[in-house]
Amino acid sequence: MTQNISVPDIGDFDSVEIIEVLVKIGDQINKDDPIVTLESDKSSVEVPSPIAGKITELSVKVGDKVSKGSLLVKLESGSHDDEKGKLIKKDDFTTEKETVEEKNSKKIKNIKKIFAQPSSDDIDSLETQEWIESLNAVIENDGPARASYLLNRVVSEAYTAGLVLPDTRTTSYINTIPTELEVKSPGDQNIEKKIRAYVRWNAAAMVVRANKISSDLGGHIGTFASAATLYDVGMNHFWRAKNKDFGGDLIYFQGHSAPGMYARAFLEGRLSEKQLNRFRQEVDAGGLSSYPHPWLMPKFWQFPTVSMGLGPIMAIYQARFLKYLINRGLLKDEGRKIWVFLGDGETDEPESLGAISLAAREKLDNLIFVVNCNLQRLDGPVRGNGKIIQELEGSFRGAGWNVLKVIWGSYWDPLLKADKTGLLMKRMNEVVDGEYQAMKAKGGAYVREKFFGKYPELKELVSSMTDNDIWRLNRGGHDPHKVYAAYHAAMQHQGSPTVVIAKTVKGYGMGKSGESLNTTHQQKKLDEQDLLYYRDRFNVPLTDKQVRNIEYYKPAEDSEEIKYLKERRKQLGGFIPERSSFSKPIKAPPKDIFESFMKSTGDKEMSTTMALVRMLTNLLRDQNVAPRLVPIIPDEARTFGMEGFFRKIGIYAHEGQKYEPEDSEQLSSYKETKNGQVLEEGITEAGAMSSWIAAATAYTNHDIEMIPVYIFYSMFGFQRIGDFAWAAGDAQARGFLIGATAGRTTLAGEGLQHQDGHSHILASMIPNCVAYDPTFSYEMAVIFREGLRRMHEKNENVFYYITAMNENYSHPEKPEGADEGILKGMYLFKEYRNKGKIKIQLMGSGTILREAIAAAKILSEEYGVDSDIWSVTSFNELRKEGMEVERRNLLNPNNKKEKSYIQKCLEKRDGPVIAVTDYVRSFSDQIRPYTDKPFYSLGTDGFGRSDTRKNLRKFFEVDKEHIVAYTLSALAQEQLIGSDRAEKALKKYNIDKKKAFPTKL
């Protein structure tokens, strides 16, 4: 049966050009194969075939203009099972049914709601008892699920009856898991206790030793001391390493608990005593990093976490990316988990909690947070007047997480059991963190007096206990049984992420030198007495002399402790942390994918953003590259003309699409699918960047090379997420960051907060970030292809920052042999050889290169000044090379001086350099030291403002008129022309000499 395939609804566009015809007569095509590519003045989009079949007639050619309904091809289809051009089939939609509750609520909707006051006074204890007994009976007879159902119904009834319920975000200040339901650890507690003691000791000894060498070195003892059990239980029982059979759990260690990880690796035989002695001495090879830095210890650390807040959000997006890879069929679902350790103080960071609702929404049950609530941060208590654990419980529960509080250790169990009236729980609820902290600093007698002493019944409860017994009443985070039970429950939990909120003591075991003191965080030196106390506190088998020498303790290889520790890790698949990569490189796409960008566009105008989007569309036809591309967009696809990607490759949505999108009939319909490829992040640069980092490090964390391309307003890039970009460099990310709508004057209209004139400077600070500011589509193509080759085929640990613009103009053909210069950072774009005796070296980048080209024409034709025009694709790369060459020359004074690439380009050319960009002057000034020519830079220093491009360029003095006038002035200063010629030009172009420098306006 012959079918006509015509242009579907393409939104607002009418009469758009066909730029590619992707089929020919006789082709057998599948449903969704692209037939043609259409291009408007803003975006390009492929038109897919709604059905499969054989092309029998082609009704269009390249250059034709088409609109909705224009016939494209005729197709002979084998079946009648077509969708009549419909893009998305309507699923069954659930019809809303009125629930009983809704009916009831209608009945009583006039009842005024009254807030129920939480009351601690029981006015009818008999009635209370009856309710509790009923509940217990249901739990016993029908199980907890039924009890939970009934409670929910009761709550719902109460609500509909007009009772606004008291705040139920938090539960009582006790452990979430009741003692009877705790799963017991299968481990040998005696041996584990010893191992933990040695790890604690060695971690502290390592820090103290380093500070004997120099107190410059610093380090932390108190943090790991509070978290040792939380890590130990994970290491002995839960965290599965990467090996040939399993992808490995991913653990984000709290940055400044690093000493504990080194101490354990020492017992495991992975680090030597010599290495421990080199803690925080990294300048010569073989030292240990202060914190987790994959750049410095690439075989050990996986995740840079020490800039607080980055770890938690990066981990959330890591967990989501893992599901993305699974849902896209790129990775097996092996039940891998992402564990994240963070401090309670760290939760102050907006990034720490900023994405927890996403984690719940995406049902990330592969994610487990462990918040170490030692109640302190650096200066003092985290919430002295409140309770951080309760606050966090509320936030996480409210966001939809499974919350497991681990507050009290086993020594409290009998007391809680004996607390028939609930008075102990009441006391636990009423004490604030500032007091809890003070209690752990001041000893058992103080706790008896201040905690139990408030109520005579409680004092009585502990009357048979000594002060020491009271002191030993432990906190949950120090009790391996409680921690094990919580971790076990976290591993079993499905449908939402879990947070384990553990209460601990900062500087646990440090005694007077730093247990629960406000100064604990800073404690890095322990004197002899402190060390002897610490040894005794944890029974470390070292003599006094060994303690004085601050020796490490490591039992013999055949000791039960070492054998146990190694056996546990063997059972769990290997050591953690460990960083490795077994990913296969991706073959760079053939040249022809980029070929069309090397030709002139003729009269046709487009922006470099459009060129890039077309490039990505082409890349989606390359079988090696296509599946690995991860387009990441924070709610700006339409701004960048990328809406065509929605339908073509789908937007990732873990639940697919439960609705028919409003625009389902359109070509660029908003299509969400479970295996969607686009990460449409919504308005979160931090989140989008975290996704990018997850994809850009998939080669090591998941052994699969991915190609993330994150496109954003360049102003909301490095400026907003600079710390993430730095962490990406540390993590050796590979991928593309595209700063779109770039340039202070190129993004017209939007104004001060939007116009970027400095992102390249920010990018230049990251050592492994390779940045380019191309002007023409062929430059973009050469750069992008090389990026793919370097990063994803050759696996160089660099990442690319490329700016793209939204200004439409025509693009020339690539000059012969320009490739090398494009990549190195500059090439000769054009020589103006009129008759002028005077010459200048005119440099430009981005769209402002075009102003320079226009200025060159005027200078040549009207002023007899000839020019060499250099397209500088990367001032940043030129500077790097210049610095290196200069350094080599300084190191080798006897040798013949080596020339920098810039020098080589300019050595046979005359005249001063005039460099002009859409960025602050320091951007082009970067190369000033590497040429001995007089150097003048023009740029866009100052705050942007909204106006037209023309006016903005005039304001920032980077338009062709200013370039001409300033060039003549520069030539006058160099005494190459008379100053009156410059004066004349300034007058001619009405340049206001009285106008203040733009930074002051």
Ligand SMILES: Cc1ncc(C[n+]2csc(CCOP(=O)(O)OP(=O)(O)O)c2C)c(N)n1
């Ligand atoms: C972004 C950032 N700001 C500040 C710091 C400095 N800093 C290091 S540890 C610390 C206190 C940490 O408190 P908490 O998160 O409670 O961790 P704890 O040591 O108590 O486990 C601070 C402020 C940092 N590392 N990162």
Ligand SMILES: [Mg+2]
């Ligand atoms: Mg803390």
